[in-house]
Amino acid sequence: MILRRVLAASVIGGALVLNTAQAQTILPDPVTGEEVKMGTQAGLDAWIAEFRPRALAAGIPAATFDAALRGVEFNPKVVERDRNQNEFTKTIWDYLDTAVSDDRVALGRQAIDRHRALLDRIAADYGVEKEVVAAVWGLESAYGTYRGDLPVLGSLATLAYDGRRAAFFEAELIAALRIIAGGHVDRFAGSWAGASGHTQFMPSSWEKFAVDFDGDGKRNLWGEDPSDALASTANYLRHWGWTTGQPWGIEVRLPEGFDYDQTTERVVKPVADWQAMGVRTVFGADLPDHGPGSILLPGGHRGAAFLIWPNFQVIERYNTADAYVIAIGSLSDRLKDGPPIQSGWPRDLRALTLDERRELQDRLTQAGFDAGGVDGRMGPKTVAAVKAFQKARGLIPDGYPSLEVLNLLR
Ligand code: CA
Numbered sequence: 001m002i003l004r005r006v007l008a009a010s011v012i013g014g015a016l017v018l019n020t021a022q023a024q025t026i027l028p029d030p031v032t033g034e035e036v037k038m039g040t041q042a043g044l045d046a047w048i049a050e051f052r053p054r055a056l057a058a059g060i061p062a063a064t065f066d067a068a069l070r071g072v073e074f075n076p077k078v079v080e081r082d083r084n085q086n087e088f089t090k091t092i093w094d095y096l097d098t099a100v101s102d103d104r105v106a107l108g109r110q111a112i113d114r115h116r117a118l119l120d121r122i123a124a125d126y127g128v129e130k131e132v133v134a135a136v137w138g139l140e141s142a143y144g145t146y147r148g149d150l151p152v153l154g155s156l157a158t159l160a161y162d163g164r165r166a167a168f169f170e171a172e173l174i175a176a177l178r179i180i181a182g183g184h185v186d187r188f189a190g191s192w193a194g195a196s197g198h199t200q201f202m203p204s205s206w207e208k209f210a211v212d213f214d215g216d217g218k219r220n221l222w223g224e225d226p227s228d229a230l231a232s233t234a235n236y237l238r239h240w241g242w243t244t245g246q247p248w249g250i251e252v253r254l255p256e257g258f259d260y261d262q263t264t265e266r267v268v269k270p271v272a273d274w275q276a277m278g279v280r281t282v283f284g285a286d287l288p289d290h291g292p293g294s295i296l297l298p299g300g301h302r303g304a305a306f307l308i309w310p311n312f313q314v315i316e317r318y319n320t321a322d323a324y325v326i327a328i329g330s331l332s333d334r335l336k337d338g339p340p341i342q343s344g345w346p347r348d349l350r351a352l353t354l355d356e357r358r359e360l361q362d363r364l365t366q367a368g369f370d371a372g373g374v375d376g377r378m379g380p381k382t383v384a385a386v387k388a389f390q391k392a393r394g395l396i397p398d399g400y401p402s403l404e405v406l407n408l409l410r
Contacts, residue, residue: 041073044162060181065177073151078155123234175203199229242311260399263297292309297398
């Protein structure tokens with residue numbers, strides 16, 4: 001009854017194939033524990049027939065619909081990925097090792113050299129620094145090298161029919177059909193959840209933010225030429241409030257005895273206040289004043305500390321994970337010949353598994369610290385609950401969900 005067993009029996013030539021005869025396999029949802037039905041090709045075909053009138057009512061021409069969705073394949077891998085996306089996590093330091101590797105920095109400098117005129121024009125038009133645009137490009141597709149090879153329509157149709165977020169993916173599928181109906185691209189491939197192109201836009205983001213920067217009449221994020229994709233990324237960041245010249249953040253050093261209740265995005269103070277509390281740059285200099293900001297400790301009190309400004313929240317519009325935002329920021333710094341992150345990380349700690357994260361939330365709640373539910377996500381409520389627990393036990397209340405904290409609750 002476990003999906004894994006069915007799939008293990010169906011690995012053919014390295015590819016995962018789900019036998020359609022095993023219709024409606026039952027597997028437990030990793031988050032809720034509920035048993036959910038696993039779809040089939042026949043189920044997808046029936047869903048497409050049922051979806052067709054809705055797509056046509058949304059303005060998709062029948063000829064486009066029929067040509068684009070003919071032969072579209074059910075992809076069990078994207079369903080499994082969607083259900084398991086919380087399961088595997090890395091620590092921020094493991095993530096940054098890969099995301100901001102020396103190789104990615106070197107390739108980024110080459111990419112900027114190769115596209116300098118383009119990136120300068122984009123920076124002038126949109127007010128987003130070329131190193132920031134290049135950093136998004138570098139993280140999303142290794143500067144256009146890995147743009148994903150799954151047919152976007154297949155992924156979106158599969159997830160709209162069988163996923164946990166059917167309405168969301170159906171809207172994305174309609175947006176993808178509009179891209180094709182508008183003649184911007186014939187067919188396109190991307191990563192498992194339907195993000196595609198040089199900077200991995202979802203189709204709905206293409207609709208709202210893509211621009212025709214090279215002036216050929218098409219908003220094409222998928223060709224070899226990255227002009228439209230990079231300008232679209234700058235347009236996206238500008239729309240969400242990018243401030244030209246404001247750093248995403250800087251690495252700082254906290255004074256002895258610093259009040260760790262202050263280390264959260266929820267606390268915003270003028271730089272002069274942080275300075276008065278003894279915060280300095282990691283090199284010991286006075287803090288530069290870019291307006292009110294927050295202190296962040298993404299790896300706990302033994303890791304790096306950052307003073308962040310509103311551009312941090314703008315990058316969050318791409319991906320809300322602190323690790324992602326810090327990777328974009330740090331990579332852009334490196335591309336400007338700035339220093340790497342100076343502080344070490346608590347590399348002896350490992351990331352909690354999904355089961356352990358849920359157990360942590362469950363045990364915190366039972367101990368009287370409201371963790372905001374048992375979903376495995378270490379959101380602001382869980383971090384606040386960890387801090388409260390640490391305080392009650394006389395530990396440094398940095399809010400970091402470590403195995404040590406979990407073991408103390410056991
Ligand atoms: Ca174009």
